[in-house]
Amino acid sequence: MSRLTVCRDCCCGSTRKVPALDHDEQLRRLSEIAQVRVSDCLDVCEQANVVVVRPSPAGRAAGGRAVWLGLLNQPDAVEDIAAWIRAGGPGLAPIPDILALHVFTKSRSQGRPPR
Numbered sequence: 001m002s003r004l005t006v007c008r009d010c011c012c013g014s015t016r017k018v019p020a021l022d023h024d025e026q027l028r029r030l031s032e033i034a035q036v037r038v039s040d041c042l043d044v045c046e047q048a049n050v051v052v053v054r055p056s057p058a059g060r061a062a063g064g065r066a067v068w069l070g071l072l073n074q075p076d077a078v079e080d081i082a083a084w085i086r087a088g089g090p091g092l093a094p095i096p097d098i099l100a101l102h103v104f105t106k107s108r109s110q111g112r113p114p115r
Helices: 023-033 057-061 077-087
Strands: 003-007 035-039 051-054 067-069
Touching: 003 023, 023 035, 023 077, 051 077
Parallel strands: 003 035
Antiparallel strands: 003 051, 051 067
16 A cells, blocks of 8 residues: 655645645545655645655555655645555556646755655
């Protein structure tokens, strides 16, 4: 099963930054589709809300790597992530076009990625 790291700190998960989204509901729904680890700030506040999709063991064996998704500020984003995970996720299924719009690369100067 894929694992998710969900940023929740100063910007991600904040109604100050993204007032129109029910952040608690987003986290609850993500927890229904994968194992979720909630992280303090991942140092990419300009991308809030951020979710890192980690490959399943089979996905990792097939060459899958963590995929950083940012600006996940629409309720439907959870359904897009769920569909990708059901299809296999990183390494086993191509990322859906709609999620590809949210992919970003975290620079090394922004800190270490989650494990």
